[in-house]
Amino acid sequence: MKINIIGGGPAGLYFAILMRKASASHQIRIYERNGPDDTFGWGVVFSGKTLANLRAADEVSHAEITRQFEAWDNVDVVHRDAKISIHGNSFSGIARLQLLKILQRRAEQLGVEVAFHSEIQDIESLRHDCDLLLAADGVNSTVRLRYAEEFQPDLDIRSNRYIWYGTNQLFHGLTLTFRENSAGVFAAHSYKFSPTTSTFIVECDPKTWDNAGFEQMSTDQTLDYVGDVFAQDLNGHKLLSNNSKWINFLLVKNRNWFFENVALIGDALHTAHFSIGSGTKLAMEDAIALAESFQQTANVSEALTHFTQTRRPIIEDYQSAAFESMRWFENAASFMHLTPIELAYVLMTRSGRVTYDDLKRRSPDFIAKYEQSVNNPR
Numbered sequence: 001m002k003i004n005i006i007g008g009g010p011a012g013l014y015f016a017i018l019m020r021k022a023s024a025s026h027q028i029r030i031y032e033r034n035g036p037d038d039t040f041g042w043g044v045v046f047s048g049k050t051l052a053n054l055r056a057a058d059e060v061s062h063a064e065i066t067r068q069f070e071a072w073d074n075v076d077v078v079h080r081d082a083k084i085s086i087h088g089n090s091f092s093g094i095a096r097l098q099l100l101k102i103l104q105r106r107a108e109q110l111g112v113e114v115a116f117h118s119e120i121q122d123i124e125s126l127r128h129d130c131d132l133l134l135a136a137d138g139v140n141s142t143v144r145l146r147y148a149e150e151f152q153p154d155l156d157i158r159s160n161r162y163i164w165y166g167t168n169q170l171f172h173g174l175t176l177t178f179r180e181n182s183a184g185v186f187a188a189h190s191y192k193f194s195p196t197t198s199t200f201i202v203e204c205d206p207k208t209w210d211n212a213g214f215e216q217m218s219t220d221q222t223l224d225y226v227g228d229v230f231a232q233d234l235n236g237h238k239l240l241s242n243n244s245k246w247i248n249f250l251l252v253k254n255r256n257w258f259f260e261n262v263a264l265i266g267d268a269l270h271t272a273h274f275s276i277g278s279g280t281k282l283a284m285e286d287a288i289a290l291a292e293s294f295q296q297t298a299n300v301s302e303a304l305t306h307f308t309q310t311r312r313p314i315i316e317d318y319q320s321a322a323f324e325s326m327r328w329f330e331n332a333a334s335f336m337h338l339t340p341i342e343l344a345y346v347l348m349t350r351s352g353r354v355t356y357d358d359l360k361r362r363s364p365d366f367i368a369k370y371e372q373s374v375n376n377p378r
């Protein structure tokens with residue numbers, strides 16, 4: 001089979017790896033507009049379950065990934081200077097760049113051609129030159145735009161703004177920190193992903209964003225302002241920018257996942273709010289599901305139909321949990337009157353996926369404290 005892939009992010013690279021692993025006769029070329037060392041973002045999070053999926057799909061890259069991982073089992077909620085820890089959550093973090101390097105090496109080792117610095121403009125020619133054209137070209141997919149009539153995308157620009165920073169302050173566990181100032185409420189999602197660095201994503205609602213005056217601020221002023229808001233949490237460390245900018249979260253869905261020989265995958269196909277897990281996890285699990293569909297049948301149309309039928313319910317379920325989580329953060333200001341322990345409980349159960357019983361099993365100390373607080377209100 002001849003496969004052209006636009007986009008050398010986690011989705012495109014991992015799909016190419018799995019297809020070449022299944023058969024060395026596949027001719028696979030990835031077109032990536034950036035160079036091998038250019039990337040955005042900081043760390044990527046995987047759950048224990050995702051790691052098991054990656055292991056089953058490709059032990060070689062799994063071994064490399066886990067060798068460089070930072071693992072933890074706690075979610076920490078910081079509110080009014082109190083830190084509440086909830087245990088029993090298995091997560092790990094790795095630098096996005098490290099992950100991409102591992103996948104690039106593995107793809108090349110298996111004979112995938114990766115053409116860096118190749119921005120694709122003429123999608124139509126590329127699609128007539130292969131059996132399958134896979135659009136793994138990210139959240140602002142040009143393929144999705146070019147064939148919007150066929151895919152019928154539903155793009156929902158959400159109201160909260162977020163900015164993706166790094167820091168050398170180490171957060172041992174997924175730490176959700178809430179700070180208020182005269183502008184409003186800021187929430188930070190942070191976690192360590194290497195021995196020296198943590199991801200530090202900050203989000204706020206549009207009113208807070210306007211009140212703070214970010215519209216008029218330069219990149220450095222923004223960095224200083226946000227650093228001041230979280231000064232106690234950063235413990236003297238600076239925030240680190242990687243071309244970091246405020247963005248509105250874009251919720252992506254598509255009515256049709258493929259047409260003829262063109263299919264979407266990863267962020268081009270769907271997004272889920274970062275508060276529930278990384279888009280990277282979904283992108284790589286898409287690649288596993290699509291490669292498995294090609295194990296069922298070599299017929300492109302049948303494989304893409306199988307992929308859509310099996311993967312869509314999983315993605316819809318995930319997106320609906322992520323939607324609840326996203327809405328919670330959009331309304332974070334309305335929860336700030338809660339005590340730290342109450343806030344932690346509401347936060348842990350926000351998506352409807354984690355129940356009281358789950359928490360009691362995973363983190364009995366936390367539930368004991370929560371019950372004590374409910375039974376002895378202030």
Ligand SMILES: Cc1cc2nc3c(=O)[nH]c(=O)nc-3n(C[C@H](O)[C@H](O)[C@H](O)COP(=O)(O)OP(=O)(O)OC[C@H]3O[C@@H](n4cnc5c(N)ncnc54)[C@H](O)[C@@H]3O)c2cc1C
Pocket residue numbers: 006007008009010011012031032033034040041042043044045096118119120121136137138139141142164199265266267268278279280283
């Ligand atoms: C600003 C920002 C920061 C982020 N930081 C993180 C983070 O730190 N951790 C994390 O887990 N997630 C992060 N995410 C989310 C994460 O990037 C995605 O969910 C995940 O990478 C999805 O993988 P993907 O392969 O579908 O797309 P992407 O990783 O976005 O890869 C798409 C690739 O396609 C290439 N491309 C696009 N158009 C073309 C074209 N026409 N021709 C050739 N190449 C093209 C792009 O250069 C890119 O390399 C971030 C998202 C944003 C917007």
